[in-house]
Amino acid sequence: xxxxxxxxxxxxxxxxxxxxxxxxxxxxxxxxxxxxxxxxxxxxxxxxxxxxxxxxxxxxxxxxxxxxxxxxxxxxxxxxxxxxxxxxxxxxxxxxxxxxxxxxxxxxxxxxxxxxxxx
Amino acid sequence: xxxxxxxxxxxxxxxxxxxxxxxxxxxxxxxxxxxxxxxxxxxxxxxxxxxxxxxxxxxxxxxxxxxxxxxxxxxxxxxxxxxxxxxxxxxxxxxxxxxxxxxxxxxxxxxxxxxxxxxxxxxxxxxxxxxxxxxxxxxxxxxxxxxxxxxxxxxxxxxxxxxxxxxxxxxxxxxxxxxxxxxxxxxxxxxxxxxxxxxxxxxxxxxxxxxxxxxxxxxxxxxxxxxxxxxxxxxxxxxxxxxxxxxxxxxxxxxxxxxxxxxxxxxxxxxxxxxxxxxxxxxxxxxxxxxxxxxxxxxxxxxxxxxxxxxxxxxxxxxxxxxxxxxxxxxxxxxxxxxxxxxxxxxxxxxxxxxxxxxxxxxxxxxxxxxxxxxxxxxxxxxxxxxxxxxxxxxxxxxxxxxxxxxxxxxxxxxxxxxxxxxxxxxxxxxxxxxxxxxxxxxxxxxxxxxxxxxxxxxxxxxxxxxxxxxxxxxxxxxxxxxxxxxx
Numbered sequence: 001x002x003x004x005x006x007x008x009x010x011x012x013x014x015x016x017x018x019x020x021x022x023x024x025x026x027x028x029x030x031x032x033x034x035x036x037x038x039x040x041x042x043x044x045x046x047x048x049x050x051x052x053x054x055x056x057x058x059x060x061x062x063x064x065x066x067x068x069x070x071x072x073x074x075x076x077x078x079x080x081x082x083x084x085x086x087x088x089x090x091x092x093x094x095x096x097x098x099x100x101x102x103x104x105x106x107x108x109x110x111x112x113x114x115x116x117x118x119x
Numbered sequence: 120x121x122x123x124x125x126x127x128x129x130x131x132x133x134x135x136x137x138x139x140x141x142x143x144x145x146x147x148x149x150x151x152x153x154x155x156x157x158x159x160x161x162x163x164x165x166x167x168x169x170x171x172x173x174x175x176x177x178x179x180x181x182x183x184x185x186x187x188x189x190x191x192x193x194x195x196x197x198x199x200x201x202x203x204x205x206x207x208x209x210x211x212x213x214x215x216x217x218x219x220x221x222x223x224x225x226x227x228x229x230x231x232x233x234x235x236x237x238x239x240x241x242x243x244x245x246x247x248x249x250x251x252x253x254x255x256x257x258x259x260x261x262x263x264x265x266x267x268x269x270x271x272x273x274x275x276x277x278x279x280x281x282x283x284x285x286x287x288x289x290x291x292x293x294x295x296x297x298x299x300x301x302x303x304x305x306x307x308x309x310x311x312x313x314x315x316x317x318x319x320x321x322x323x324x325x326x327x328x329x330x331x332x333x334x335x336x337x338x339x340x341x342x343x344x345x346x347x348x349x350x351x352x353x354x355x356x357x358x359x360x361x362x363x364x365x366x367x368x369x370x371x372x373x374x375x376x377x378x379x380x381x382x383x384x385x386x387x388x389x390x391x392x393x394x395x396x397x398x399x400x401x402x403x404x405x406x407x408x409x410x411x412x413x414x415x416x417x418x419x420x421x422x423x424x425x426x427x428x429x430x431x432x433x434x435x436x437x438x439x440x441x442x443x444x445x446x447x448x449x450x451x452x453x454x455x456x457x458x459x460x461x462x463x464x465x466x467x468x469x470x471x472x473x474x475x476x477x478x479x480x481x482x483x484x485x486x487x488x489x490x491x492x493x494x495x496x497x498x499x500x501x502x503x504x505x506x507x508x509x510x511x512x513x514x515x516x517x518x519x520x521x522x523x524x525x526x527x528x529x530x531x532x533x534x535x536x537x538x539x540x541x542x543x544x545x546x547x548x549x550x551x552x553x554x555x556x557x558x559x560x561x562x563x564x565x566x567x568x569x570x571x572x573x574x575x576x577x578x579x580x581x582x583x584x585x586x587x588x589x590x591x592x593x594x595x596x597x598x599x600x601x602x603x604x605x606x607x
Contacts, residue, residue, distance in 0.1 A: 102134075102138065105141055105142065108145070109145060
């Protein structure tokens with residue numbers, strides 16, 4: 001039974017050897033040109049604005065992310081539902097209505113608790 | 120295929136309540152916010168009515184994923200009863216502690232929706248969704264006191280251990296699906312039963328699935344989160360975790376062990392039996408050292424989980440009589456455990472809510488300061504230990520009875536450990552009882568103001584503990600009829 005796993009074992013050994021070998025060879029023969037840019041944080045090509053470890057940013061970003069999730073999930077479900085909408089009939093419409101209503105409650109809750117006010 | 124709405128009526132009732140609670144939390148201001156508690160209680164009663172109506176009707180919906188049989192109904196009544204009790208002990212704790220009340224009750228209901236689904240789920244995916252619905256609100260509830268470092272630590276530990284064990288469980292589930300080609304529990308059992316001798320990797324994945332539920336029930340070696348989490352969490356949340364969440368873990372464990380992996384019982388039964396021995400012994404031995412009452416209750420609840428794991432160690436593949444007796448013993452023990460343990464947490468809240476200290480010394484002289492609470496705590500602790508005339512004795516007898524259905528050497532070893540551990544447990548339960556009745560009350564001891572709801576819950580639970588100790592048939596007449604392996 002275990003003989004069947006022999007190719008997997010060989011693959012694992014070869015993969016490990018290749019990865020380890022590449023690292024060793026590149027550290028031996030690769031050129032070293034250190035400069036400050038290489039050590040800076042990568043922010044999509046922009047100049048870094050501040051030190052990451054000491055920067056504080058508003059927790060409201062999380063609220064915006066939550067709000068985004070609410071509508072994101074809604075869209076993810078609405079698209080496939082819209083494609084097969086006709087075959088579901090009224091029952092499907094009612095079900096989607098319930099789903100959107102529950103998400104609506106979440107949205108109203110966030111709105112009512114002041115989650116959308118930036119100050 | 121139409122959906123059977125009556126079968127999911129309790130869950131729907133709780134969902135509607137959850138949405139109402141959110142709306143009420145928005146609408147109400149200041150002191151009026153505590154009205155969220157009776158709204159929640161009302162919704163729970165509605166759900167309870169729908170659940171009781173379902174007794175005796177075997178309903179199946181969602182293509183067999185969701186089954187409401189008598190076994191599931193008993194579990195649901197247990198959960199909803201626990202929810203009512205937790206609401207009773209939560210009211211003043213949250214109303215006077217400046218907590219986030221609306222959020223708390225919403226999260227509490229959400230967690231209980233997951234618990235209601237758990238005993239009905241007959242599909243790995245639904246079980247997973249139910250388990251996560253129980254866990255994720257619990258992570259937040261533990262950390263509700265967000266400026267309190269202990270609460271944050273408790274929440275963080277609970278979250279990390281929880282996510283890790285769920286990852287193990289998902290990995291196991293995916294491999295089980297790979298081996299059997301189905302996520303339906305009965306289908307998995309059929310595929311395993313029909314196949315040749317099981318692959319070692321399949322056995323490993325079965326154990327991985329069990330790890331996930333082992334975390335929920337706080338079995339050794341997945342118990343490290345429990346004491347810190349109970350100690351740091353708001354106390355009603357600790358009561359919920361120690362009772363309802365643990366019962367939900369057992370519901371899921373019974374479903375996977377006795378339905379899906381029943382043909383492999385000769386593999387997992389010895390393993391869970393050894394876990395039972397470790398869990399009750401380690402839980403009890405560490406509890407002996409505790410000076411903090413909540414930590415003592417936490418280790419005691421670990422030990423109790425060990426007792427409830429004993430019947431799992433008795434299971435045999437294909438032996439319906441033994442397996443049914445094992446499930447019934449767990450069910451009866453869970454009900455008894457819920458009654459006495461929520462009560463013990465209730466008294467702890469009455470004594471320590473204001474002072475914030477949880478040392479056992481705080482209970483010194485409780486017999487003079489508040490005889491009602493002292494009597495109640497004595498009853499609950501004696502019952503947890505298993506003294507007559509309380510329900511705890513019959514719960515332990517139910518486990519011994521399951522052992523005697525078909526006597527095996529391993530069963531006798533398990534029963535021996537149960538008896539030895541019960542004796543050890545008495546020493547720390549009685550230590551608290553002695554402090555309450557024989558210790559002198561501190562001069563500056565605060566006056567206890569438990570409030571009406573908490574007192575009512577504690578009295579009802581105390582009467583329940585004694586009543587079920589005299590007439591255990593009130594529960595066991597129902598639980599002894601149930602079987603998880605109902606005909607499909």
